Amino acid sequence: MSDAVVLVVSDVHKSYPSPAGSLKVLGGVTLEVSQGERVAIQGASGSGKSTLLYVVGGLAKPDSGTIVIGGRSVGELSKGALSNFRRTQIGIIFQRSNLLSGLDLTENVLLPLRLNGVSGKAALEQADNALRRVGLAPRVNHRVSELSEGEKQRGAIARALVHRPAVLLADEPTGSLDPSNRRVVLDVFDSLEEVTLVIVTHDDEVAARCRTRYALSEGILRRL
Amino acid sequence: MALALALSFLRGRTGTRLNRFFSSTTAFATFLSSLLLLLVLAGTNGADIELRNKISGLDSHVIVRRTQLYEVVCGYEDISGRLRALPSVVAVSPYVWSDIQFESEGRIIAPATIKGVLPQFETSATDINAYLASHNLVGALTASGPSMPVVLGSRLASRLGAKIGQSITIMKPGFSTRFFPGFVAATFDSGTQHDSELAYTTLEAAQNIRGVEPGCVNALAVRTADPMTSAPVAAKIAGVLGREFHAADWSTLYPQFRDMIVLLRRWILLLNMVLLFFSVMFSAGAVLLVIYQRRRELALLLTMGMKPSAVRMAVAFVGTLLGLLGTIVALSLGPLMCRLMTVHRVVSLPGSQANISYIPFIPRTLHFVMIATLQIVVPTLLGWWVAGDLSSIELIEVLRDE
Numbered sequence: 334m335s336d337a338v339v340l341v342v343s344d345v346h347k348s349y350p351s352p353a354g355s356l357k358v359l360g361g362v363t364l365e366v367s368q369g370e371r372v373a374i375q376g377a378s379g380s381g382k383s384t385l386l387y388v389v390g391g392l393a394k395p396d397s398g399t400i401v402i403g404g405r406s407v408g409e410l411s412k413g414a415l416s417n418f419r420r421t422q423i424g425i426i427f428q429r430s431n432l433l434s435g436l437d438l439t440e441n442v443l444l445p446l447r448l449n450g451v452s453g454k455a456a457l458e459q460a461d462n463a464l465r466r467v468g469l470a471p472r473v474n475h476r477v478s479e480l481s482e483g484e485k486q487r488g489a490i491a492r493a494l495v496h497r498p499a500v501l502l503a504d505e506p507t508g509s510l511d512p513s514n515r516r517v518v519l520d521v522f523d524s525l526e527e528v529t530l531v532i533v534t535h536d537d538e539v540a541a542r543c544r545t546r547y548a549l550s551e552g553i554l555r556r557l
Numbered sequence: 558m559a560l561a562l563a564l565s566f567l568r569g570r571t572g573t574r575l576n577r578f579f580s581s582t583t584a585f586a587t588f589l590s591s592l593l594l595l596l597v598l599a600g601t602n603g604a605d606i607e608l609r610n611k612i613s614g615l616d617s618h619v620i621v622r623r624t625q626l627y628e629v630v631c632g633y634e635d636i637s638g639r640l641r642a643l644p645s646v647v648a649v650s651p652y653v654w655s656d657i658q659f660e661s662e663g664r665i666i667a668p669a670t671i672k673g674v675l676p677q678f679e680t681s682a683t684d685i686n687a688y689l690a691s692h693n694l695v696g697a698l699t700a701s702g703p704s705m706p707v708v709l710g711s712r713l714a715s716r717l718g719a720k721i722g723q724s725i726t727i728m729k730p731g732f733s734t735r736f737f738p739g740f741v742a743a744t745f746d747s748g749t750q751h752d753s754e755l756a757y758t759t760l761e762a763a764q765n766i767r768g769v770e771p772g773c774v775n776a777l778a779v780r781t782a783d784p785m786t787s788a789p790v791a792a793k794i795a796g797v798l799g800r801e802f803h804a805a806d807w808s809t810l811y812p813q814f815r816d817m818i819v820l821l822r823r824w825i826l827l828l829n830m831v832l833l834f835f836s837v838m839f840s841a842g843a844v845l846l847v848i849y850q851r852r853r854e855l856a857l858l859l860t861m862g863m864k865p866s867a868v869r870m871a872v873a874f875v876g877t878l879l880g881l882l883g884t885i886v887a888l889s890l891g892p893l894m895c896r897l898m899t900v901h902r903v904v905s906l907p908g909s910q911a912n913i914s915y916i917p918f919i920p921r922t923l924h925f926v927m928i929a930t931l932q933i934v935v936p937t938l939l940g941w942w943v944a945g946d947l948s949s950i951e952l953i954e955v956l957r958d959e
Contacts, residue, residue, distance in 0.1 A: 392860055392952045413864065420862025431857045448863050 339529045340366040340389065340500055345398030347384055358384045359395070360552030366500070371522070371530045373543035374554070382533040382549045383504050389531065390423050390502050391415050403499045420448050424493030424501040428508040430485035432477045438464070438488050439473045445496040463495035467521045483514025487521055494528060501525070503532045507539055583843035587883025590836040591932050595891040597832050598924040600904065601825040603917035608818050609784055615683050615751045617650070617778030618787040619806045621794060631773040639797060645782045645790045648681035650674060651774040653763040659756070660726040661717040669713055671727065671756045673763020682780045685757070688745040691721070697743035698759050705762040706742035712753035714744045729766050737766060748914055837935050840883070844876045844936040848943050855944070856955035869944035876940030880933040888925055895920050
């Protein structure tokens with residue numbers, strides 16, 4: 334980990350409309366993440382931790398506040414620039430692997446590269462490396478249906494990091510896995526030393542593996 | 558990239574039997590609706606052509622005669638030439654008709670109308686050749702024989718018990734009934750009432766029977782380019798020939814038949830429109846189903862930074878490919894199906910409704926173009942439109958659900 338700050342979240346507010354009026358989810362969240370830092374954000378279900386993750390990833394707009402990743406303010410990006418930003422700077426892992434069922438494992442991992450205009454041998458090499466890093470080298474040509482849940486999630490991790498994003502965001506990445514698969518996936522995260530990782534989880538064991546831990550409660554983020 | 562993605566959506570591999578099922582069902586739905594649409598369009602076109610044929614059949618679209626009913630038209634060659642020069646006039650056939658009775662083997666007497674024609678003109682002005690079993694009219698009326706050649710309607714021949722080559726006698730009733738020897742040169746079967754009451758002979762023979770001078774006829778039969786617009790042609794003919802002549806089109810002569818045809822054509826048009834609508838809706842609904850089935854994957858691609866326009870393109874391609882697949886198969890099989898349904902007379906009409914015993918399936922190039930356009934363009938545009946809707950979805954909602 335270096336001291337260079339990769340992600341800065343400043344005073345971010347976000348609320349959703351609800352039948353009972355406006356529901357405040359984030360009430361002035363501030364956070365700094367350095368290059369290669371591994372951050373866990375914990376909180377009860379519905380506390381807004383996933384919302385924070387998606388706001389950081391440019392998938393949802395905050396009501397106010399700023400998010401700066403790699404020196405660029407996400408809120409100031411146009412629609413096209415935001416797509417480009419997500420394509421190059423962000424990797425997202427969901428609770429479910431969300432691998433595209435029409436593609437095999439390698440093709441899934443190749444997707445972010447192809448979206449970034451990388452193709453041919455160079456793309457295949459990068460995809461191969463990413464799959465090797467998550468321990469899926471023997472499964473490269475397998476169909477998604479032929480993979481276990483743990484393998485699918487590792488495939489999703491490979492897909493999220495293959496294009497070397499500035500920040501890897503993970504939303505309950507072990508939430509749908511059994512204990513043995515969960516351990517394998519956490520070991521994969523441990524091996525990604527240079528990757529800046531923000532994990533949202535309500536699992537203490539997952540959080541325990543991260544150097545920095547925060548708790549989100551009533552819209553306020555507190556360092557633990 | 559968009560095309561590759563669209564193809565991957567359609568492949569629907571892996572753990573996605575449901576996706577594959579949707580893709581296959583959609584392609585099948587497009588195929589089925591395209592094929593059905595083609596068959597119905599071909600069937601209605603066939604019915605329309607049959608109706609048009611029956612309008613002319615053995616009758617002409619316009620009949621030209623003298624204003625005084627029993628006056629003859631002399632100098633018909635000159636008049637025929639003037640009529641042929643008019644636009645929309647396809648053919649002109651002068652004729653002489655006479656009410657007569659046939660006598661066969663001295664026993665059976667059948668009342669009929671005999672029509673004397675110049676066969677080379679009559680075959681252009683009417684469809685008589687299509688109804689002759691073994692000859693064409695020119696051959697039948699120029700056949701050498703012992704007496705005047707007569708072409709009998711099939712039911713008239715049957716009533717007389719007359720076979721081809723057999724001698725018959727033509728009786729012209731009057732103050733002094735006259736008898737003319739003839740022989741059956743051919744028979745025709747048009748499926749109309751003419752089969753039991755009409756016979757053809759040469760113009761010269763009919764002039765002799767009727768007592769009309771050479772160079773004169775009773776009337777001229779005119780065929781127009783489109784029987785549905787023969788009324789204005791008749792009006793034009795009347796204008797050209799002047800008050801001494803009367804020109805009446807088939808719709809004036811047979812108003813009930815005209816009304817029936819107009820009604821039928823309206824129903825055919827309505828049926829086609831309804832079918833077209835449901836066919837397109839059917840295909841469009843199936844494409845929508847596939848696209849919504851892939852909503853989660855589309856949302857995922859957007860989160861990965863795929864441009865909304867590229868997602869839109871991919872979804873439009875899904876629509877195009879599904880439409881293309883089903884339509885190509887349907888339009889390839891369609892002509893064969895039409896042929897089989899025509900040959901085997903799958904749609905037969907009991908009692909020869911409107912003188913049509915069955916409906917032939919005759920597809921037109923326009924049908925192919927129309928179906929291909931609708932079944933490919935509509936799903937493509939629909940895909941494009943739906944994808945626009947999808948690209949503005951709350952990605953979080955889609956990806957976190959389930």
